[in-house]
Amino acid sequence: xxxxxxxxxxxxxxxxxxxxxxxxxxxxxxxxxxxxxxxxxxxxxxxxxxxxxxxxxxxxxxxxxxxxxxxxxxxxxxxxxxxxxxxxxxxxxxxxxxxxxxxxxxxxxxxxxxxxxxxxxxxxxxxxxxxxxxxxxxxxxxxxxxxxxxxxxxxxxxxxxxxxxxxxxxxxxxxxxxxxxxxxxxxxxxxxxxxxxxxxxxxxxxxxxxxxxxxxxxxxxxxxxxxxxxxxxxxxxxxxxxxxxxxxxxxxxxxxxxxxxxxxxxxxxxxxxxxxxxxxxxxxxxxxxxxxxxxxxxxxxxxxxxxxxxxxxxxxxxxxxxxxxxxxxxxxxxxxxxxxxxxxxxxxxxxxxxxxxxxxxxxxxxxxxxxxxxxxxxxxxxxxxxxxxxxxxxxxxxxxxxxxxxxxxxxxxxxxxxxxxxxxxxxxxxxxxxxxxxxxxxxxxxxxxxxxxxxxxxxxxxxxxxxxxxxxxxxxxxxxxxxxxxxxxxxxxxxxxxxxx
Numbered sequence: 365x366x367x368x369x370x371x372x373x374x375x376x377x378x379x380x381x382x383x384x385x386x387x388x389x390x391x392x393x394x395x396x397x398x399x400x401x402x403x404x405x406x407x408x409x410x411x412x413x414x415x416x417x418x419x420x421x422x423x424x425x426x427x428x429x430x431x432x433x434x435x436x437x438x439x440x441x442x443x444x445x446x447x448x449x450x451x452x453x454x455x456x457x458x459x460x461x462x463x464x465x466x467x468x469x470x471x472x473x474x475x476x477x478x479x480x481x482x483x484x485x486x487x488x489x490x491x492x493x494x495x496x497x498x499x500x501x502x503x504x505x506x507x508x509x510x511x512x513x514x515x516x517x518x519x520x521x522x523x524x525x526x527x528x529x530x531x532x533x534x535x536x537x538x539x540x541x542x543x544x545x546x547x548x549x550x551x552x553x554x555x556x557x558x559x560x561x562x563x564x565x566x567x568x569x570x571x572x573x574x575x576x577x578x579x580x581x582x583x584x585x586x587x588x589x590x591x592x593x594x595x596x597x598x599x600x601x602x603x604x605x606x607x608x609x610x611x612x613x614x615x616x617x618x619x620x621x622x623x624x625x626x627x628x629x630x631x632x633x634x635x636x637x638x639x640x641x642x643x644x645x646x647x648x649x650x651x652x653x654x655x656x657x658x659x660x661x662x663x664x665x666x667x668x669x670x671x672x673x674x675x676x677x678x679x680x681x682x683x684x685x686x687x688x689x690x691x692x693x694x695x696x697x698x699x700x701x702x703x704x705x706x707x708x709x710x711x712x713x714x715x716x717x718x719x720x721x722x723x724x725x726x727x728x729x730x731x732x733x734x735x736x737x738x739x740x741x742x743x744x745x746x747x748x749x750x751x752x753x754x755x756x757x758x759x760x761x762x763x764x765x766x767x768x769x770x771x772x773x774x775x776x777x778x779x780x781x782x783x784x785x786x787x788x789x790x791x792x793x794x795x796x797x798x799x800x801x802x803x804x805x806x807x808x809x810x811x812x813x814x815x816x817x818x819x820x821x822x823x824x825x826x827x828x829x830x831x832x833x834x835x836x837x838x839x840x841x842x843x844x845x846x847x848x849x850x851x852x853x854x855x856x857x858x859x860x861x862x863x864x865x
Contacts, residue, residue, distance in 0.1 A: 417864045419836030421764035421799025423704040426522070426712045426831075427697065427747065430494065431726030432792070434773035434785050435814050437466040437735055438743075439793035440483045442775075442814055449775050449813045451783070452732050460804040468740030471748035477804040478751050478760065479797040480863045484808025484817035487824055490771055490787040492726070494551075494563030497770040497824045500524070500839075501567075502855035512562040515846070519567035521828050522546070522575055522710040524853055528837050529709060540670040540707030546575035547696040547713045548602075550615055555717040556597065564712060568845045575712060578675075578699075580692065582610020588738075590720045591729055591781075597720035602692035604738050608685065610692075612675050612699050674706040675699060687753060689745035697746050701753060704763055710835075715742075725769065730782035751797055764799030764834050768827065775813040791816050794827060800834040802865045825857035833859045 436442055441455040441464055454467040458476040465473050489496055489504050496504040501518040508514045519527065522544035529543055552560040566573030584600030585607055591597075602610075677685065677695060680702075688694035693715050700711040717724045727734055747767065754760040772792025773785030791810045797803075808820040829839035832853060839854045 413833060413838060413859070415833065415859055415861050415864060417800030417834050419834070420762070420865075421834040421836075422762045423708055424525070424710050424764040424766060424799065424831060424835060425697070425700045425704060425750070426498075426710070427750075427765065427767045428494070428498070428712060428714045429725045429743070429767065429769040430714055430716050431492070431722075431724030432769045432771045432773060432787065433725045433739065433743070434727070434731070434735070435483070435791070435793040435810070436773070436775065436785075437468060437740065439465060439481050439795060440810055440814050441466045442812065445775075445813045448777055451777055453735070460806075463804070463806055466740065468735060469744045471744045475748050475751050478755060479765075479795055479803065480801050480805040480807060482794045482796065482807050482822055482827070482860070482863065483810055484819065484821050485772075485792050485794050485824065485827070486817050486821045487771075487789050490789040492561060492787075493770050494561055495565075497768055498563055498828070499567060500825065500828065500852065500854035500857070502825070509562055510560075512560050512565045513571075514562065515568065517562060517565065517567040518851075518855075519569045519573055520544075520564045520575065521831060522564065522712055523566050523569060523573040524832065525710045525835055525837065527569060527573065527843075528841070528853075539709070541674060541703055542576040542671075543709040544573075544575045545578065545703060545708060545711050547578045547612060547699060547711070548580045548692050548716070550577040550579075551714055551716060553716075554719070555721050555723070556719060564714075577615040578612045578696075579615035580610060580612055580696075583607050584692075590723050592720050592722040595720060599719055601718060601738070603715065603718060603742060605690060606692050606695065608690060610695070611677070612696065614671075614675075670706040674702040674708070677702075684753065687749040689742060689749065691742050691746070693742055694746040694749065697750050698753075701750060701759075705757075705759070727773065728778070728784045728786055729780050731777070731780075731785055732783045734782070747795075754798060760798040762799060764801065764831060765795075765797040766827070766831055767795040768824075769794070772814075775815045788815075796827075796830070796863055800865055801863055805863065807860060807862045820862070822860055823857065825854050826860050829854045829857035830860045830863060834864075 436449070436451060437453050442450050443455040455464050456467045456470060456473050457464055458473040460476045463476050463481065465476070487496065491506055491509055493504045493509060495501060495508065495517055498521050499518040508516060526544035546564055551564050564575055582602070584602035584605060586601055586604035587599060588601040588604060589596065589598045673679070677698065680698065685695065685698060688698040693713065696713045700713050703711045715724055722728070725739060750765065751760065754763055754765070771787055771789035774788045778784040778786060791814060808822060809818045810816065811818045832839040837853065839852065839857055839859065841853050842850045843853065845851055
């Protein structure tokens, strides 16, 4: 029998409290993904679309670069711009004629024939508006950035996909893995300073529609020093390197009784055997107590074993693990590939702040040292490795890869220590690949200093609409919020037809 610490208090129907916790604790983890806690949205079926690629992608891996990378050092270098614009790093050509990259991305330069680059993304909010970049909300305000539960927030894109899929799934269907899962840990959970940031949450669907979060047990192997104005943080940085023995697992929920430590179960190699031995009693418990569908689904996920195996990176060869890079972002992205192979629908990997607020890709200070030593090498290795690995496995055509962020960086370099680029949302670059996206294409163009779109501006909402389209969801479909108002899944958006294969 699976042991969960706690007294064996017997309930009125004869079932013990411990038996109930065996079934229910996974639901407390959020695995049920229930949408009924704050009202169930009514989603109108959008049907198919006249544009190509509708439903081409079976799954999506979203790589989110929090803090916002500079377009000039990544996907839109300007070698002919003045020195104060182009900066210290040079430009390299790629396998696609005319598609140049920053010199810090040599591995990506060899696989740009697998992707489409959007060079003219634009919007009016130069704040860390992760919620604006990843939800359908049409407007954002600064106070909302630091309030994930502001009632004005709309659901995260993964939560939208999960909500629509649940409504169309056969009754009683149990997904092999959560439909909406996030790595490497709950967003903003490992930084010091300020409160949690908004973005990947259930919005008006409520907390039950948040992504199911993983967590990471492991150590960073490269020490670093980070600064944010007068604040200083020193320690091992997992985005620079991790011990190969580190492992991902499902996160525990804050506020859950400490004795319900799911990690104690997860550490036991005999977990699946224990569940099998307990299965008859658990099945009977579900029938007797009428446990809701969400907890039953959660139990089914664990009983299948698919989720546990997807997290087990020891099944991967050393060469494959090395392909992604032995960093937190790299191994989380490899885990994302394993999750979609196991049946995952929407998997998000965040390059998050760590140790100190204002880090990640937010390079107001030490821009060039961090771009050279940490950020560009990590992105180059991981993203190229993911694209190569998906393609050689025959998965790229059915797996959409989206590399997103909330804005870009200022064209002009500031004179802070190590150089700096500040927030800039008027023009920046994003990347899409696989799952119905054209290969080796550039959509849009910026002006000579990457300051504003010169042609074909697109918004973050257009990018989200394109993701939904490729996943077989009409972004113009409507649902109702808590006030009963009909809302589109993504406001003021169009599918970027030029990016479709």
